[in-house]
Amino acid sequence: MALTLYLHPLASFCHKVLIALYENATPFEAQIVDLGDPAEHARYLEVWPVGKIPVLHDSTRDRTVPETSIIIEYLDRHYPGKVPLIPRDDDEALEARLWDRFFDLYVQVPMQKIVTNTLRASGENDRRGVADAQASLAIAYDLAERHFKERLYAVGESFSIADCAAAPALFYAGIVAPFDGTHPHLSAYFERLLQRPSFQRVLDEARPYFPLFPYKDAMPARFL
Template sequence: MSLTLYQHPLASFCHKVLIALYENDTPFKSSLVDLLDPAEAARFAALWPAGKMPVLTDSARDVVMPETSVIIEYLDRHYPGKVKLIPDDVDRALKVRLWDRFFDLYVHVPMQKIVTDTLRSSGENDRRGVEDARATLNLAYGMADKHLAENTFAAGDSVSLADCAASPALFYGGIVEPFDEKHPHLAAYFERLLERASVRRVLAEARPYFHMFPYRNLMPERFFEM
């Protein structure tokens, strides 16, 4: 087994890569990273100085691969499975990459802004930044809802890189800024994602760590039971 994913089961961007791995039953070793442990954080920084999870290593090809979208494209090219996450057709691939970036930049990133602001010391909170993040989320929800009225998945009729991005972004985003009532097409799409075995497996692995999530009191009860 040459692939190792350095990750934490609660981390939303790690979910994105795990979903891709599980969609194709790709063999890999999981290495849990605790960034709150200074020694462990230092070891991880030696691997990838930016210190952002996840990171994939491939001992067979002597590769260290950071950044979720790049990791998934690497897997798609060098460890392909039954699910083609990035189409060979250039125009379809561009659509997939567009919606991957959409969910990362306009849902995932503002969601994380809201979450991390709760971890700041008293007096260091960024009220305006959080308000802007919530506004970005609601704008993105509206755009995605319109798009998903005509698409089964994020970039068409089949699962792709874009859905790997959408799942954790919407899972945590829907907790900090719910979208169910106002955006029925987006909500229905999220339910389709939750039906996938890969997504359910990722959430099952995250469940023992849910108590660490700052907004755990707002988590729907069903997420503790799935």
């Protein structure tokens, strides 16, 4: 098989790429990476020295492709399917890239800051960093609430790379900093994302790993 995706089923950024693959039924091999295992981590560094997941390897083109947004653009260019994840209209493509970055940088990143802080040893917690992350999420929720007042998806009526980014970002962020009772338009958008078979499949595959999530006790029962 040409494509191998190095991933972990619990990781939100891996979910983003999996959604893109499942939307277009793109054949690939999943290679689960346990970065907590020193020996496995060392082997993985030979694939991508930065050591982060996910990473896509294309044996046909002998290309290793890191970074989620670049992976999805690569797939859209070289392995296109029925769902164009980068809009063909130039202006819409820019809008999709903007909202892709929005969900990565202003929802995923602060969410991860809050989550990883719980994993730090006693005395190494970053209270100020967590407070800043919570404030960033609040701003992002308000902005997204206005954006989705009159939009079905992040860019008009069509699913795109931006929605691949939004789904896992909002899934985990909604657990650590719930928005369902305060942001109705954003909540309705998230519910639409939950109806996508691609996202449902990702969550099904992640479910056995949910007990490892530091905020598992706050996870809504419908996801367990």
